[in-house]
Amino acid sequence: MTEPVLSCRGVIHDYDETPALLGVDLDVHEGEVVAITGPSGSGKSTLLLCLAGVIVPREGSVLLGGVDLRAVGERNRAALRRQSVGIVFQYGTLVPELTGEENVALPLLLSGRPRAEALKTASQWLERLGVESVARTTASRMSGGQRQRVALARALVATPRVVLADEPTGALDSVASDLVAGELVSAARNAGAAVVLVTHDARVAAFADREVHLWDGRVDDTDPSIGAAADQQVLQ
């Protein structure tokens, strides 16, 4: 079996002594789509930020492309994120003053690509995701769905090895959710990137190859029927 592109072992983290993760192991292989599900407060987003190297866990290891993220400083982790990781957050969180094209081109500009080349690549990605109409529109004036797709383009423009998405459809209606989730998975697959998708929505989790269910900071693999669908049934 090939080496995982992203893996973590024994990850433990807390916020001011409030436990968030209590020992999580996870492997993500190239091209794989993994959904991390669980109720609110189960540690999903914390795990995602640990996998991205945004948070350094208190204990455990996180390997991105074989590099132990705990062993490198913040500057190197940021560089790794730019090169190997694409991140999508719940509200898109684009830079509101930049246009759609500029937001997508930002990772390329940061890597030193010439402006014309960066904008051309950005424009191609916007077209691929069906939002070329907002290329010259500032992010503050886009709809939620447009913002998410532009954020997705930004996550994919630098051809990352893995895309991490934290509730990417959380702020969207069901139609837009299906659209964005579907585009996220297919675009990432076409680009050869693995996807780790945090969601509490069973319909979104259904796009994944595999589901990992978190409960109280741990992976809950005791009952295969437990998952996002079961969570939603309980809530109903």
Next chain:
Amino acid sequence: MSATLGWADALWLARRRTPNDRLRYWGSLLSSAITAALLCTAAGLLALQQGSVISRIQVVADDGTRGGVAFAVLLVALPALHLTGQTWKLGSIERRDRMRQLRDAGAGTDQLRRVAVADTVIPVAVGATLGMILLGLTIAVLNMSRQPAPGYHGVALPAGAVDISAAMAVVPNVVTASWWPPLLAVGSVTAGAAAAAARSVRHLDHPSHRRPSLARFVAGRVAPRTARPDLLLALRRIADEPRTTTRPALLLGLAAVVATASTWLNRQARFVIGEEQWTADDYYSQAYNLVWLATAVGIGLCALGLVVALSDAVVRRRRTDAAAVAAGVPATTLRRALTLQTLLPAIPAILLGLAIGGATSVAFTGRSRGDWLGDPAANGPLIPLPWGLWAIWGVALIVVATLAALIASTALTRTTQPDQLRVPA
């Protein structure tokens, strides 16, 4: 909600204990105290009866020049007003959301105005009154001794020494000249704040109209041509919110005008009068030193206003900045963007101010001794222009703007933390 909302109810609805509100209350209190004290001093100088003032500061004692001193104090009040406005804007987004929630609960526009005014007026009125009390305390202390404040002998400035104690000795005369200056100061600051608060209720659902401005135009044209991420961010932010940095830039430009003009006039006067008489009669040196002291105070207030405006902008952008850092944008890029956002309007304004101040003052007095004396027979060699001093002023103003940006950028350490990803939009 009842059709008529009492002030007590309005105050109850306005009261909050969030950190932003506390910061805003204290900031408003302090800045309105400073503004009111300056306005009261200017008004008091104008209210003084002719021939009534005995002061070691001759430009204040002289009836013919006192108006100019009042004008100078009013100029210093401009950055103080700007600072008051900036502190009032802290947490404006949360306040707007709060107003929208009240409106959705059934509040009418007049009721919302009452809440907004109740929220704003109290710290401003308290601060302005506090400014008057502090001036009054100064009077009491100085009247007890009937002497200028002892002990402190001055601050060395490039062109001479300022006797701070002599300057303070004029305060009792100024503030007790008449009953109306303190009332005018407190009333105008409070009324201005109330009017601004009432007006703010108009823009709850949409940002205020994006007026055209030179900064917005230039930044919007240059941004599409830059490949540097920090410069791109800075230019787009200037185009999006030009007032954040252009207003302080204009105030720094004004300081540059005053500084260069007074530097030239000082040089002219020293040359014409001669060093011996200049030292013997301190009329001119006192005047110029007071101008530079006032300029330094004005620059300090302007820098403070800039720090408040930039820090507020950093806090408002915290979620997008945290997401940018999480996505791999270096924090140093964001810091540089903030510094560029400050300096790109400031440097042209300062350079323009230096040019205007220098050109107008030289044109006014002429370059030779004869020009100043009005006696062509006294023409002699041209007085050398003080390029070095002007350059020092320019560099000092740019350094002040840079320091303000660096101080504000320290907020980025906090606002780019991962927990900021979860703050509401």
